[in-house]
Structures are given as structure tokens and as C-alpha cells.
Amino acid sequence: MPPASVRATLIEVAKLAGTSKTSVSRFFGPERERLTPSLQARIANAATTLGYQPNLMARGLKGGGSRLLGVLVADIRNPFSVAVVHGIEQAARAHGYSLIVCNTDNDPEREQQHLSLLKSYQVEGLIINAAGQPEAQLQALMHSGVPLVLLDREVHQLDVDVIGLDNALAIDMALDHLVQQGYRSLLYVSESPAHASTRQERLQRFNQQAESLGIKSQTLILGNSAPHFEALTVFTQHSASSPGAVLCANGNVTLAMTRSFQQLGIPLGPTGLMGIDELDWCELITPGITTLAQPTDDIGHAAVSCLLNQLNGSAPTSPVRYRHAPRLQVRGSTTLKPNL
Amino acid sequence: MPPASVRATLIEVAKLAGTSKTSVSRFFGPERERLTPSLQARIANAATTLGYQPNLMARGLKGGGSRLLGVLVADIRNPFSVAVVHGIEQAARAHGYSLIVCNTDNDPEREQQHLSLLKSYQVEGLIINAAGQPEAQLQALMHSGVPLVLLDREVHQLDVDVIGLDNALAIDMALDHLVQQGYRSLLYVSESPAHASTRQERLQRFNQQAESLGIKSQTLILGNSAPHFEALTVFTQHSASSPGAVLCANGNVTLAMTRSFQQLGIPLGPTGLMGIDELDWCELITPGITTLAQPTDDIGHAAVSCLLNQLNGSAPTSPVRYRHAPRLQVRGSTTLKPNL
DNA sequence: GAGCCTATTGGGAACGTTCCCATTTTACTG
DNA sequence: CAGTAAAATGGGAACGTTCCCAATAGGCTC
Numbered sequence: 001m002p003p004a005s006v007r008a009t010l011i012e013v014a015k016l017a018g019t020s021k022t023s024v025s026r027f028f029g030p031e032r033e034r035l036t037p038s039l040q041a042r043i044a045n046a047a048t049t050l051g052y053q054p055n056l057m058a059r060g061l062k063g064g065g066s067r068l069l070g071v072l073v074a075d076i077r078n079p080f081s082v083a084v085v086h087g088i089e090q091a092a093r094a095h096g097y098s099l100i101v102c103n104t105d106n107d108p109e110r111e112q113q114h115l116s117l118l119k120s121y122q123v124e125g126l127i128i129n130a131a132g133q134p135e136a137q138l139q140a141l142m143h144s145g146v147p148l149v150l151l152d153r154e155v156h157q158l159d160v161d162v163i164g165l166d167n168a169l170a171i172d173m174a175l176d177h178l179v180q181q182g183y184r185s186l187l188y189v190s191e192s193p194a195h196a197s198t199r200q201e202r203l204q205r206f207n208q209q210a211e212s213l214g215i216k217s218q219t220l221i222l223g224n225s226a227p228h229f230e231a232l233t234v235f236t237q238h239s240a241s242s243p244g245a246v247l248c249a250n251g252n253v254t255l256a257m258t259r260s261f262q263q264l265g266i267p268l269g270p271t272g273l274m275g276i277d278e279l280d281w282c283e284l285i286t287p288g289i290t291t292l293a294q295p296t297d298d299i300g301h302a303a304v305s306c307l308l309n310q311l312n313g314s315a316p317t318s319p320v321r322y323r324h325a326p327r328l329q330v331r332g333s334t335t336l337k338p339n340l
Numbered sequence: 341m342p343p344a345s346v347r348a349t350l351i352e353v354a355k356l357a358g359t360s361k362t363s364v365s366r367f368f369g370p371e372r373e374r375l376t377p378s379l380q381a382r383i384a385n386a387a388t389t390l391g392y393q394p395n396l397m398a399r400g401l402k403g404g405g406s407r408l409l410g411v412l413v414a415d416i417r418n419p420f421s422v423a424v425v426h427g428i429e430q431a432a433r434a435h436g437y438s439l440i441v442c443n444t445d446n447d448p449e450r451e452q453q454h455l456s457l458l459k460s461y462q463v464e465g466l467i468i469n470a471a472g473q474p475e476a477q478l479q480a481l482m483h484s485g486v487p488l489v490l491l492d493r494e495v496h497q498l499d500v501d502v503i504g505l506d507n508a509l510a511i512d513m514a515l516d517h518l519v520q521q522g523y524r525s526l527l528y529v530s531e532s533p534a535h536a537s538t539r540q541e542r543l544q545r546f547n548q549q550a551e552s553l554g555i556k557s558q559t560l561i562l563g564n565s566a567p568h569f570e571a572l573t574v575f576t577q578h579s580a581s582s583p584g585a586v587l588c589a590n591g592n593v594t595l596a597m598t599r600s601f602q603q604l605g606i607p608l609g610p611t612g613l614m615g616i617d618e619l620d621w622c623e624l625i626t627p628g629i630t631t632l633a634q635p636t637d638d639i640g641h642a643a644v645s646c647l648l649n650q651l652n653g654s655a656p657t658s659p660v661r662y663r664h665a666p667r668l669q670v671r672g673s674t675t676l677k678p679n680l
Numbered sequence: 681g682a683g684c685c686t687a688t689t690g691g692g693a694a695c696g697t698t699c700c701c702a703t704t705t706t707a708c709t710g
Numbered sequence: 711c712a713g714t715a716a717a718a719t720g721g722g723a724a725c726g727t728t729c730c731c732a733a734t735a736g737g738c739t740c
Contacts, residue, residue, distance in 0.1 A: 056460040058726035060397040281621030398696035
């Protein structure tokens with residue numbers, strides 16, 4: 001028999017099972033075991049007959065918890081973000097939570113809107129990959145008791161858990177690798193670090209480490225219209241005296257730089273190319289692009305467990321800052337002399 | 341002044357504004373204009389002071405609509421899916437809707453679970469990129485009045501709107517292009533068409549058209565462990581007599597085939613390679629991979645407007661089957677003689 | 681077998697809205 | 711200026727749950 005076309009309620013199930021709504025409610029909650037086996041059977045029966053499914057809106061209203069987690073992503077089309085969301089989803093589902101995913105397209109205004117929206121839906125926790133610096137709103141959210149976790153990017157003056165890559169380690173690993181491969185001059189390319197702490201951290205670490213290693217280095221900020229061809233051309237011209245490599249701050253940059261290398265006819269290897277973030281196609285560009293892969297699933301899982309810890313009240317007193325180590329994926333683009 | 345740390349309710353706003361909850365409710369609904377300007381001002385004032393935000397759970401409960409749309413995606417890591425979700429999100433937001441996005445990872449069981457879940461959240465509409473064939477559940481959903489739209493893949497015995505690519509046209513365009521470029525032998529590669537109508541349609545059309553055009557053709561189904569290297573090698577060996585091209589049924593296949601071409605050392609162009617779905621990196625693989633790009637944003641927008649039409653009761657009597665035309669992106673991988 | 685404790689069950693209020701309907705106010709007609 | 715219609719506002723029930731507490735049933739102890 002097909003379920004009734006109008007949704008059955010707790011009360012109807014109770015009526016059919018010859019019991020009270022309270023018992024039915026218990027049956028679907030964590031107190032099922034308190035019910036007599038025979039009662040349990042009757043309720044189970046009635047529920048299936050009617051095709052009953054709890055109305056989570058009502059539950060959310062009464063205070064039983066919405067079982068929703070809000071996820072705010074700065075750029076949903078970025079494969080890194082998607083991979084992390086995938087991890088978050090896995091972990092959330094394992095704990096009986098669902099996700100409301102909002103995409104801000106890196107627009108602080110949309111971020112604001114989405115934050116109020118998520119609050120309106122009574123999400124039990126929030127995972128935020130910030131586009132702007134919405135301290136005020138987040139602070140308010142925090143004070144109203146909503147667990148918060150920042151993903152990848154920090155927000156000033158906000159003391160909450162942060163999950164992401166160990167940026168310093170990543171840069172160190174990259175420099176290590178490049179120097180070991182014989183590159184003596186480095187160009188670090190990033191998108192504007194203005195609103196993303198991650199970009200700042202990486203950039204800063206790069207400058208600091210390059211200096212302390214005594215390596216010739218420069219940086220290039222990718223603008224929308226920036227004529228970076230010129231900079232790139234100049235950079236590669238010195239390669240005879242000291243071989244150079246380009247380090248890309250993230251996947252987007254790697255894409256842009258790969259394009260530029262091709263358009264300028266710069267061969268990969270003799271001029272090195274390396275990127276943070278692993279992408280499907282990095283192995284396909286001859287001779288392969290070396291990357292630092294982020295453990296995206298781990299990051300997603302970590303974000304959810306931080307949230308759950310906060311929900312259980314078992315959160316540590318001071319915020320956690322969990323930095324994950326990247327995995328170095330060596331390919332041909334950072335091999336100086338392919339023939340040796 | 342910071343908003344109160346506990347969420348303000350309609351009643352508190354009403355009290356502060358010296359009016360009734362009904363008026364405040366109206367203020368935040370579509371009947372704002374019915375209120376005296378002075379009353380509107382008082383309410384607006386009180387609301388900002390208290391940092392009031394409607395509780396959408398409560399609204400959803402009472403029947404005012406949850407303002408939620410459910411999106412069920414078969415594979416959230418597929419760039420095509422993400423792009424469509426992006427389009428859906430844009431359109432939904434423009435109409436004041438938010439998204440609960442669920443990922444099934446192509447697992448029919450998870451699909452079932454997610455469907456009940458979405459139902460529980462009282463979503464006002466459902467956009468489904470089916471993993472299995474959940475006719476029963478979807479039928480039930482339909483009968484209970486939830487607007488439904490299928491994305492990309494159809495479900496048997498289910499008469500609802502379907503939005504997706506015009507698969508027949510896509511195959512025709514591909515064949516046209518390949519034949520025009522001089523390829524005389526075609527290999528169509530697809531993932532298992534077992535549970536995805538799209539794959540079936542494309543495959544069938546390919547066979548049908550190849551025959552009616554009198555072209556030598558074969559098909560290859562990509563299994564998990566299938567040793568397709570052999571088939572590919574054999575296929576390319578005849579290329580002297582009649583030049584061959586490989587047509588990939590979707591982005592995943594294009595990725596796999598590109599890998600295989602490289603591992604087998606098959607040059608692109610002399611053996612053609614073309615894929616349905618546009619991907620970031622297709623232009624980067626020398627000499628560029630020809631693709632049929634799907635208008636993902638349009639598809640997303642169309643899905644939302646179908647849903648809204650149904651919600652407004654202005655739906656046409658019989659289900660719409662909206663097929664979008666792909667855009668041909670010609671690149672070097674389908675140029676037989678690069679030197680001419 | 682009376683008395684008590686515990687395991688099981690049920691009734692009612694509350695959550696924050698929306699919507700129906702009743703009431704008050706305003707504006708207009710003649 | 712009474713009379714009436716229309717506009718503006720307010721009161722209360724209802725949505726489907728959960729949770730507190732009361733009530734009942736069952737099993738002990740002495």
C-alpha cells in the first residue's frame with residue numbers, strides 16, 4: 001500500500017497504534033528502549049502503514065535540534081572546496097546531520113546574507129570558509145551559542161577553531177623540494193592576499209624562508225587584468241645563469257600559470273612549475289605538474305568533529321588550530337634536467 | 341548595540357514596537373504594504389534593535405513554506421554537477437530560496453536515505469540527479485504535492501519535468517564534426533549505461549547515427565578494472581587505412597581516455613579525441629581537446645524555474661522535457677593533419 | 681497482602697510562526 | 711453628521727514536535 005498522499009503525523013500514528021503521541025515520539029527518539037517490545041511493534045507497524053516520517057521542522061522548532069549544519073563556501077567551483085565539502089558531508093551524515101551549503105562566490109555581501117539565513121534555519125553548527133571578514137556577525141553567532149569552525153581562512157579577532165593546511169609547512173616543503181631539484185631562483189605567484197589569511201600566511205612564509213635560505217626570489221600577485229606575461233617572461237630569461245621555478249599559491253593560480261607557460265612557450269622542467277592543491281589534470285600536462293596535495297577528506301572530517309566536540313560541550317577551553325600536512329606529489333615539472 | 345545573545349522572537353519585537361505579533365508577522369511577509377508607514381517604521385526600529393530574524397523552522401512548520409529546495413546530486417565531485425548546482429543556487433537565491441544539497445556518490449541506498457531526509461525537511465521542491473531508479477519514492481513525493489524536476493537523468497515510469505542536455509543533438513554535432521574533420525572510424529567510450537538514462541541515450545544515438553551515416557564504429561564500456569588499453573591499442577592500429585577518433589561520453593571518460601592516450605603514447609589529432617563536457621584543462625592538453633560544453637548555468641536556472649512554475653500552479657499540464665543544446669569547442673585534438 | 685519503588689505510559693504546555701476572523705479606525709458618501 | 715464600506719490592526723488557534731510531570735501498572739520486600 002502506498003503511503004498516504006498527505007503526510008502522516010505523530011498523532012495519527014499514535015491513534016492507529018492505539019497509544020499516545022508521547023510514546024510514538026519516544027519511539028523515534030533516543031528513548032525507544034524504554035518502550036515495551038509489544039508497544040514498539042505496534043508503533044513500528046502503524047508507522048510503516050502510514051508511511052510516517054518525522055517532520056524535522058517541528059522538531060527543530062521545539063528545541064530537539066534541527067540536525068542541520070551550515071556550510072559557507074567562498075567558491076563552490078573550486079575543486080578544493082568541493083573536495084572538502086565532500087568530506088564534511090561524509091562525516092556529517094555519519095553523525096546524522098545534513099548540510100545546508102551556501103556559496104558566496106567570494107562576495108562579502110552574499111556572505112552576510114547567507115550567514116543570517118543559516119542562522120534563521122537554526123543550524124546547530126557552522127563551518128565557514130570566509131570570503132570577507134565578517135567578525136561582527138560571527139561573534140554574535142558565537143555568543144548566541146552556535147558552534148563555529150573556520151575552514152582554511154581565519155577571521156581577525158575571532159577566537160574559534162580553525163581547520164586547514166599547515167601553510168608554513170607547505171611552503172617549507174615546496175622550497176625544500178625546489179631547492180633540492182636545483183632551482184636557484186623562485187617566483188611565487190598568488191591571488192590577492194587582501195582578504196584571505198591563507199594567502200597571506202603562505203606569501204609571508206615564502207618571503208621569510210626564501211630569505212633565510214638565501215635564495216633569489218620574487219613574488220607576483222595575480223590581478224584580474226594584470227599583464228603578468230611580462231613578469232613571467234623576464235623571470236624565465238635569467239634561467240641560464242640560475243634556473244628558476246614558479247610556485248603557485250593555489251589551484252587557480254596553477255591553472256593560470258600553466259596557461260601562461262603554454263602561451264609563452266616556456267618548457268616545463270627547465271623552468272620549474274609547482275602548485276599547492278592537487279588537481280585532476282596535473283598529471284596530464286606533460287611532463288606532469290608537481291603539487292602539494294591537501295588532505296581534503298581529513299580536513300572535512302576534522303571540521304565536523306570540532307563542531308561535534310563543541311556541541312557535546314566537550315570542547316577544549318581554548319580554540320583548536322588544526323593544521324594538516326600536505327602530501328608532496330613529485331612530477332616532471334620540477335625536474336630540471338629531464339635527460340639525466 | 342549588539343543583538344541580544346538569545347534570539348529575539350516575533351512577540352518581543354511586537355512588545356517593543358507596541359503592536360501585535362500579527363503586524364510584525366505581516367511586516368516580514370508579503371503584506372508589508374498593508375501597514376501604516378508609521379507602524380512599519382516602529383517595527384523596523386524594534387527589529388533592528390533586537391537583531392530580530394525570523395525563525396524559518398517555525399515558519400516552515402506553520403505552512404508558510406520552508407523556503408528550502410532540495411538538491412540531490414549523484415556525484416558532487418564531478419565538475420559538471422558542481423557547475424549546475426552553482427546555477428541552481430544563483431537562481432534559487434534570486435527567488436529567496438536556499439538549498440539543501442545532498443550527495444549520493446552514485447549509491448542508490450544513500451539516495452533513498454537522502455530523499456526521506458529531504459522530505460522530512462519539508463522542502464518545497466526537489467531537483468534530482470538520480471543515481472538509481474527511485475520511482476517509488478519519487479512517485480510518493482509527487483503525489484504528496486512536492487514539485488519535482490529531474491536533472492540530466494530520467495527515471496522510468498515517472499512523468500515529471502526533465503532538464504538536461506539534448507543528447508541526440510550532442511551526438512549528432514559530435515559525429516558531424518568528426519566526420520567533417522576526416523575521421524572515418526569512431527570509438528565511443530562510455531561508463532556503464534546501466535543506471536543513467538543519459539548514457540543510454542547518447543550510446544543509442546551514437547550507434548544509430550553512426551550506422552545511418554555508414555561510419556565504421558565501435559563502443560567501449562569503461563569498467564572499473566576493464567583493460568581498455570587493449571581495445572584502444574587495437575582501435576588506433578587501423579588508423580592508417582581509416583583515421584579514427586575517440587568520442588567520450590562525459591568528463592570522467594575524457595579524463596580516463598586522455599590518461600590512456602598518454603600512457604600508450606597515442607598522439608592527439610592523428611587519432612582524434614573529443615569529449616562531452618567542458619573541463620578546465622581541456623585547452624591545456626596539447627594540442628587542446630575538442631569538447632561539447634554543456635550550458636550548465638542555463639540548466640541550473642531552467643531547473644529552478646520549472647520548480648517555481650509548478651509551485652505557482654502555473655505548470656503546464658504535461659511535463660516539460662527541456663533539452664539544452666551544447667556548444668562545440670573545437671581544439672587541436674580533432675584536427676587530423678596539424679600541418680595543413 | 682499492604683506498602684513502596686520502579687518501569688512504563690499518557691496528558692498538556694510550549695516552541696515561533698502564519699492565518700483566519702473579529703475588532704477598531706479611517707475615509708468617504710449622501 | 712450619521713451610515714457604511716474599506717482599511718488597518720489585533721486575538722487566538724493551529725502547525726507537529728519534544729519535554730516535563732502526573733498517572734498507572736507491575737514487581738518487590740517484609
